[in-house]
Amino acid sequence: MVRTHDVCAPATPSAVAGHDLTPLPVGAVALDPARELGAWQTVNRERTLPHVVERLGSTGVLDNLRRLVGESDAPFRGPLFADSDLHKTLEAIAWEAARVPADQPWEPFARAAAVLLARVQREDGYLDSHVQGDAARAPWADMRWGHELYVLGHLVQAAVARERATGRDDLMAVARRFADLAVAEFGPSSTRADGLCGHPEVETALVELYRHTGERAYLDTAAAMLDRRGAGALGAGPFEPSYFQDHLPVRESHEATGHAVRQLYLAAGMADVAAETGDGTLEAALERLWASAHGTKAYVTGGMGSRHRDESFGDPYELPPDRAYAETCAAIAAFQWDWRMLLASGDARHADAMERVLLNGIAAGVSTDGRRFFYSNPLQLRSGHDGASEDTPSERLDWYGCACCPPNLARLVSSLGAYVATGTEQRARLYLYAAGTVRLGATTLDVRTDYPWDGRVEIDVTGPLEELALRVPGWCEDAALEVDGVAADAAPDPDGYVRAALAPGGHRIVLTLPMPVDVLAPHPRVDAVRGCVALRRGPVVFCLEQPDLPAGVPLEDVRIDLTVAPRVGPGVRSLRAGATVLAEGVVRSSEGLPRATALRRSSRPSAPSGMLPGRIALRAIPYARWANRAGGAMRVWIPVDEEGLTT
Template sequence: MTAPSRTLHAPAAPAARAAATSDLTPLPLTAVTLDPRGELGAWQTLNRERTIPHVVERLETSGVMDNLRRITGESEADYRGFNFADSDLHKTLEALAWEAARVPEDQPWEQFVRDATALLGRAQRADGYLYSHVQGHGDQHPWRDMRWGHELYVLGHLIQAAVARSRATGNDDLLTVARRFADLAVKEFGPAATRADGYCGHPEIETALVELYRHTGEQSYLDTVTAMVDRRGTGALGTGPFESAYHQDHAPVRESLEATGHAVRQLYLNAGLADLAAETADAALTSALESQWRSAHGTKEYVTGGMGSRHKDEAFGDPFELPPDRSYAETCAAIASFQWNWRMLLDNGQSRHADAMERALYNGIASSTGVDGVRFFYSNPLQLRTGHDGTSEYQPSERLDWFACACCPPNLARLVSSLGAYVASGTETAARVHLYGSGVITLGATTLTVTTEYPWDGRVEIAVAGPLTDLALRIPAWSAGAMLEIDGTTASATPDADGYARVSVHDGATVVLDLPMPVDLLDPHPRVDAVRGCVTLRRGPVVHCIEQADLPPGVTLEDVRLDTSVPPRVGPSVTSLRAGATILAEAVVHPNDAHATGTFMVRSSRTAWRSGMLPGRIPLRAIPYARWANRTPGAMRVWIPTHVEE
């Protein structure tokens, strides 16, 4: 095959779709311009003005750049960070590439990118190997530890950064470096390789090599992914301190039907498998991915879109093992889920994947970054108790500006820079809109101008200019009573089998989609023991929480019970929290701690207390979960116990 056009800027561009006429054809990143006055556009602005400069600075102060310089003799500093610290640079370079495509007239980091690329080239060995942890330690050897070595993981992020830079700017300097390393990996782990452990303990290389194949047309990259996938599942990576399932090495990939082990590893692997299935039409892979999706999203997903319930091994737990206060819900896992669902969406067109992307984006991903853009959560709990010990950076009481394992901040930077690529797909005559945000979508000769305050308001207005005839609009699963108008005339908003309302349009048409956004009370699945008797407040796609900061003096958050007999209502915005709306409700305070015996309460004592004292009523304000921990440190919860009259 021939390499795709340089104008194809999308992060994931299936070759089978690149020349297609389907409304699932990925758009160039430059096809979507998000309005900075809207939620998604404002997030991109914050990312550009605050997050990216912060990340670039921390690459220096954390030792990432010096780790490479010590190989070239330009630094005498000791190696710092985890063995995969190189990937922090690679993810940052990818973010800068998408920014170069998004704002080509202003590229303040171009010299940094050129310098970093030149440094990588100088550090690279003659055979293409480029991994500062091994090169910087005389007792380390390439490819010695496939379980924990992370060489292929680091290569994967280098490839994604290089492809992004090539697509965004046409500059192949980084691609040249990445391909040298990739070609070495093909020799070591391609179809002709004989080592049983010829695959990475931390999946990521799979999706990267498929994208490199798509970008260059080099078949060996795709064949190497197939070989790695075929080998995985034999247990050849070994165990300790975790079992084979931690590395998704417990069963052949096509027979692994349940999301298990390290959540980020599983979800990155699934993204790569979806890429591979799209290029090879592997029905067994597609079937396994469907089972994986139903396992992950049907039994192991938090209401915020977070993934991974266990701190010990950053892993999925058993089905419905979803404790809110011990939820790990790593930021990178939510990002990986977003990326996997995008690939599944491109393959089957089902809106449930866009729903999952939206749920993670506005909740489990957005919660990771403070409103200042420079403080982050690594894990994203759904409850923080009064008196919580937040000394660990992996379960802190407030966001931190960096981490020893700093995978999340640069991962956030690259996702937010590329958000426009996930908004819509299609051609100039047939299009689908997956995520709603103010801005302009360009499909060849067609332009769609979207005006909305989503996710704070459900009205989405789209002005059509050009030859577009077929428009599909996602009707979110949370929505009831959606309404559509075309040029002021009511049209059917009934979704098709894929979950999209399809309408015929014309040049000059105005389409208005109205998605009512009442406050919903969500009950947990009966098998989620940890939150039985609790409810969550959600409005549209936005999950809300209550914080100690919003309670009256003297009231402890754990003593608050929501009175569900009083319907909650929409509250005003909070500009300082970048929250376009809040939720107002009523609650009852149960000061149980004063009457309990240790960690339990005798039922008869509880009854006697109730007969002698009435609980107090208070107004309750819930804020978007994504905006918690932006004021003072304090308790928070998403699942709120309900008040029951006795």
């Protein structure tokens, strides 16, 4: 089961050779920088990553390490897991080195960081600047809050990326020493009941390290950590055990609960262990968790985490748009979990979920200029919102006291190519429709498309490919397929794909995915958006934003008139620019209305007579693009004008 550095994409389960679910080798995909995902990678490389690297220096992340070797006298700064910001950044740098091997501007930084980490690392392999910098702290003393294994997890992922992308093993040497210490301390033979991390992440990382090195102890340690959950070993405190997903054995999990990022990274780790061990009880638990998370606790943007308190999942159908937490890191974790579920099952609904959260919940986390970020991603911001708190700012901030999200975004965007397709030169599957080139051995797929702004996807195939499975998105009706100019059956199979069987040679495949504007009604149990609709076109969710309204019309007074069908409007078709959906609206002033109105004679609630309607054209923009202009109100779910319909 040994994996070498050039056959695995970021953090992927093992795959059977020849199977069309085999992850792509590093460097197999080059995305077109003129189109959506490729352009995002360019912004990420040219704007986000330099910004993140600069902040590692200015916010103390590097000084926290330097002081341990006498090169800084600054006190420790940042959250206790600040090291992980560096590790995520090193992972992003590695993927960028693989993506643009000819230009590696951060290689000196990465090399110096590896040297610094090696110098800070203790003799026994331990490496955590927060614990090492505080004489009052001892390693592994507080598994509940210590985050040391979380930091190790990100170090391992960075080291795997660096070795796979560049062949350089300096960071891997550091990571393995720390990982080996964790194996000794918390491996299957450990008697420590609390041998698990209060913040899951290390589980998925250790499984990847197993795939990378072939060293079974890493997999077994990850599995042992899962097995220890649910016994209450993390101890008591003001936070409930469910916050840490320590309230139940993982195999009995049935509901996504607690801190959202923790739950989603844990699920990714469970999927990794299940993929390597074939543990059916884990797989069944994952199916239940997925049904809970995606069926009752996900926003239309793919974001998860309904509560600010504890950054946590709420009850089923508790999905407030205004107080959505929907942390960017939770969205990234959900993406990673679905990737593992996709590779394990092939079920295209997992790719649907990845697409949804990528283009909406994740993309909203960063500004079009790549240097400002949201941590929480609400689906509504009111006029008069108090944006003083970092917790609910009115616009993206250029950094956060807890800056887990920006480097997480950087590592994801730099590795986006890895998630586009899987397979071998004989059989492949295409999931995310992005313009670019996919190389699978002797087979090349040349993809031309303006997706997600246009549903036409042209694929020129050269090489020995025998079958190409194309995902038909769940949002799509009436997909059409053409192979070499001849219409083919485009009814998706139960797993959600249309399949083109190909003879050796060159072919042109054209997949057409019609993209009308969808008007979405919420599930009737989602109380928080009753009486509203959301606009979606293809996979992209739209929103109304105050700057698109006439002066003097607060967004809160706008209703959508559904007697006129929303339609596609003009605009440059890019998340980074200005695609639009147009609709008809009505303004109903709420000024001076009483707080609640008793209806004495009316048989149904109706707007008080003070509401004067005025017709208005509505311009909706992609949700992910909100807060890139002068601030103001925003909403994804738009109240439907019921008055107009009944009078």
